[in-house]
Amino acid sequence: MTTPLPGGVDCDLHPAVPHLTSLLPYMNDYWRDQVTTRGMVDLISQSYPTNSPISSRPDWRPAKGKPGSSLEDMQTQALDPFQVAYGICNPLYGVQMVFSEDMQDAFCRALNDWLVKEWLDKDARLRGSIVIPTQSVEKSVAEIERCARDKRFVQVLMLVMGDVPLGKRALWPIYAAAERLGLPIGIHAGSAYHNPPTSVGWGSYHIEDYVAQAQAFQTQLTSLIVEGVFARHPSLKMVMLESGFTWLAPFVWRLHKFWRGIRMETPWVDRAPMEIVRSNIRFSLQPVDAPPDPALLNRLVDHMQSDELILFSTDYPHWQFEGNEALPEGLSSDLVRKIMIDNPLATYGRLKEPVRA
Amino acid sequence: MNIQLRDRPEVESKVEVKIAIADCDIHPARATKTELYPFLAKRWHEHLQVYQEHPYQGMMEGPPYPKAQPNASRRDAYPPEGGPQGSSLSFMQKQHLDPNNVVLGVLNPLRTGQGLRNHDLAAAICSAINDWQIEKWTSKDSRLKGSIVVANEDGVTAAKEIRKRAGDKDYVQVLLLSRNVEPLGQRRYWPIYEAAEEAGLPIGVHAFGFGGNPITASGWPSYYIEEMVGHSQCQQTALASLVLEGVFDRHPTLKMIMVEAGFGWAPSLAWRLDKVWQRLRSEVPHVKRPPSDIIREQIWWTTQPMEDPERRDHLFDVIDWIGWDKLLFATDYPHWDFDDPSRVLPPGVSEANREAFYLGNAKKLYGIS
Numbered sequence: 001m002t003t004p005l006p007g008g009v010d011c012d013l014h015p016a017v018p019h020l021t022s023l024l025p026y027m028n029d030y031w032r033d034q035v036t037t038r039g040m041v042d043l044i045s046q047s048y049p050t051n052s053p054i055s056s057r058p059d060w061r062p063a064k065g066k067p068g069s070s071l072e073d074m075q076t077q078a079l080d081p082f083q084v085a086y087g088i089c090n091p092l093y094g095v096q097m098v099f100s101e102d103m104q105d106a107f108c109r110a111l112n113d114w115l116v117k118e119w120l121d122k123d124a125r126l127r128g129s130i131v132i133p134t135q136s137v138e139k140s141v142a143e144i145e146r147c148a149r150d151k152r153f154v155q156v157l158m159l160v161m162g163d164v165p166l167g168k169r170a171l172w173p174i175y176a177a178a179e180r181l182g183l184p185i186g187i188h189a190g191s192a193y194h195n196p197p198t199s200v201g202w203g204s205y206h207i208e209d210y211v212a213q214a215q216a217f218q219t220q221l222t223s224l225i226v227e228g229v230f231a232r233h234p235s236l237k238m239v240m241l242e243s244g245f246t247w248l249a250p251f252v253w254r255l256h257k258f259w260r261g262i263r264m265e266t267p268w269v270d271r272a273p274m275e276i277v278r279s280n281i282r283f284s285l286q287p288v289d290a291p292p293d294p295a296l297l298n299r300l301v302d303h304m305q306s307d308e309l310i311l312f313s314t315d316y317p318h319w320q321f322e323g324n325e326a327l328p329e330g331l332s333s334d335l336v337r338k339i340m341i342d343n344p345l346a347t348y349g350r351l352k353e354p355v356r357a
Numbered sequence: 358m359n360i361q362l363r364d365r366p367e368v369e370s371k372v373e374v375k376i377a378i379a380d381c382d383i384h385p386a387r388a389t390k391t392e393l394y395p396f397l398a399k400r401w402h403e404h405l406q407v408y409q410e411h412p413y414q415g416m417m418e419g420p421p422y423p424k425a426q427p428n429a430s431r432r433d434a435y436p437p438e439g440g441p442q443g444s445s446l447s448f449m450q451k452q453h454l455d456p457n458n459v460v461l462g463v464l465n466p467l468r469t470g471q472g473l474r475n476h477d478l479a480a481a482i483c484s485a486i487n488d489w490q491i492e493k494w495t496s497k498d499s500r501l502k503g504s505i506v507v508a509n510e511d512g513v514t515a516a517k518e519i520r521k522r523a524g525d526k527d528y529v530q531v532l533l534l535s536r537n538v539e540p541l542g543q544r545r546y547w548p549i550y551e552a553a554e555e556a557g558l559p560i561g562v563h564a565f566g567f568g569g570n571p572i573t574a575s576g577w578p579s580y581y582i583e584e585m586v587g588h589s590q591c592q593q594t595a596l597a598s599l600v601l602e603g604v605f606d607r608h609p610t611l612k613m614i615m616v617e618a619g620f621g622w623a624p625s626l627a628w629r630l631d632k633v634w635q636r637l638r639s640e641v642p643h644v645k646r647p648p649s650d651i652i653r654e655q656i657w658w659t660t661q662p663m664e665d666p667e668r669r670d671h672l673f674d675v676i677d678w679i680g681w682d683k684l685l686f687a688t689d690y691p692h693w694d695f696d697d698p699s700r701v702l703p704p705g706v707s708e709a710n711r712e713a714f715y716l717g718n719a720k721k722l723y724g725i726s
Contacts, residue, residue: 160575165575165583168578195574198574198598199574200535203597211630214593214626215574216575218590219572219583227579244625246629250622256665262585265581
């Protein structure tokens with residue numbers, strides 16, 4: 001087993017909202033009334049069914065309630081054993097599935113306020129991601145600006161499968177706001193289910209939706225790179241969360257080859273795709289989609305041609321590894337230090353700033 | 358249309374590789390819109406004049422994303438007698454088959470009945486294309502072999518077409534495209550797999566196609582390059598669907614070829630499938646073997662456009678996982694992203710692997726002596 005270093009950053013933790021009614025105290029009268037009068041039910045996404053084996057490690061599953069819904073469990077199961085200095089909370093509550101931009105906005109605001117009150121205020125190691133109502137770019141920007149005043153929010157969170165490809169120009173004000181406020185954009189696995197969950201339509205099984213996350217990340221990287229997001233926002237970082245990373249090198253080989261062939265179509269892409277990835281894109285560690293063979297893993301890291309791309313994550317409480325084996329076998333101690341400490345601190349600028357200005 | 362941008366010396370003079378090769382992805386085209394009519398019932402001539410092809414996309418003419426070049430083809434591949442690139446056998450022989458020493462060429466017709474919303478029309482055009490491949494191509498040049506194209510969205514009719522052609526040695530595979538109305542593992546396509554296995558024919562799944570779904574799970578992107586790169590993600594998902602629906606468990610002797618979709622992604626996809634299958638196999642009890650075993654045993658890969666990392670040892674790492682016995686050389690003639698056989702393989706490959714890569718694997722898979 002590769003031993004974790006104390007003082008690291010866990011970049012992908014999932015605190016669970018117990019139920020939609022848990023957010024009622026954070027909504028105004030109108031939205032409280034909407035939720036109750038209309039008999040709205042809990043917003044659980046197909047991406048992570050509560051009882052699916054991937055949604056929680058068996059030994060992390062609580063006796064009652066949703067996995068990840070107890071701060072005490074998160075402390076004893078993730079924050080303490082890996083001795084992290086910081087843990088970044090990425091709530092996956094299904095607010096993105098809502099179609100009304102007003103409702104989505106109200107739910108996102110409630111979710112962000114809930115995170116502060118129920119989690120960030122209760123453990124000084126925790127940091128948050130701002131969940132935004134992507135149905136409205138204007139409202140998303142307003143929510144980023146509202147939450148960013150609290151320095152414990154260290155990134156903006158979006159799903160990998162939304163309404164439009166993430167590079168689309170209409171979304172750019174979100175990226176401008178994030179860059180201005182020193183917030184990376186975290187792109188997390190999961191779908192709003194506003195489009196079929198694969199690029200060839202609806203599959204039959206939950207397992208297909210989960211496998212397809214990796215392909216969705218690939219198409220989003222293409223979109224972000226070729227639309228020119230990083231030519232416009234060179235200091236913006238984006239973090240692919242729960243994306244896997246073993247697909248990265250072959251994906252970039254292919255994008256690079258086509259870019260060389262048809263770069264006349266997108267002349268603003270003035271750097272090679274791999275250069276853009278190295279300067280602007282990061283990946284959370286888990287899941288590691290490779291067999292447990294140290295020699296092979298080191299080859300895969302070599303294929304990425306950079307030791308700065310991977311950020312430590314447990315993906316708590318999702319089931320990605322056993323015991324305390326969050327770091328795969330065979331990583332050098334230099335690389336462990338980069339993954340656990342240096343890379344996250346270089347990515348999340350706000351972790352180095354005092355929480356109270 | 359017959360554009361000659363610059364004079365070129367005779368093509369033959371610059372070709373260095375003289376070893377015999379198989380080209381497992383050649384795209385034959387029609388010289389005129391009506392070239393298929395002799396193989397189509399009269400009612401369809403009239404139908405096509407009035408309603409045209411009615412595919413799962415909005416454009417009456419041409420693709421949704423404009424290609425980088427006319428017909429996505431090499432500008433030097435227009436035949437001297439006129440017509441689009443790839444429409445003349447004699448020019449294909451002169452420009453490609455002879456100088457590149459192609460001893461086996463697999464035809465993959467692309468503008469067929471596949472991806473049309475009218476399934477009767479789709480079946481009629483596919484059947485006509487199959488006749489046309491014999492008449493215009495394979496009967497005139499014994500190096501060329503055809504692909505049975507089928508009305509992909511209507512599995513029952515497609516299976517009939519496969520059985521009708523089974524045993525005819527002019528066809529070496531069944532051809533499907535990666536993008537359909539549903540992921541390829543879905544039940545509507547199962548009769549195709551059953552008929553192909555029964556006929557002993559591999560199924561080539563070529564990148565591209567239209568099924569009405571956005572080419573990303575986040576909607577329609579902006580650029581042609583996104584469609585080009587996106588085909589490999591479509592292929593990954595289509596393959597995952599085939600594996601997870603149990604197609605290979607039900608058809609253990611079925612062989613499939615991933616055509617023009619890359620192969621660099623194969624190891625990562627297989628590992629991801631294995632890992633998730635360990636967790637979620639209770640949902641798919643019909644999948645009996647680890648997905649990576651299925652992929653290694655039952656999937657072949659054409660090479661073009663060849664993965665092209667900065668360091669060749671990275672390429673060899675990927676091929677070592679897939680197996681040198683699973684790659685089939687292809688040029689994609691006459692398309693613009695043609696891979697030149699003299700340049701595609703970096704140095705450092707053993708003689709035996711080179712031979713397998715360029716010819717041996719294809720002969721074995723397609724049963725060509």
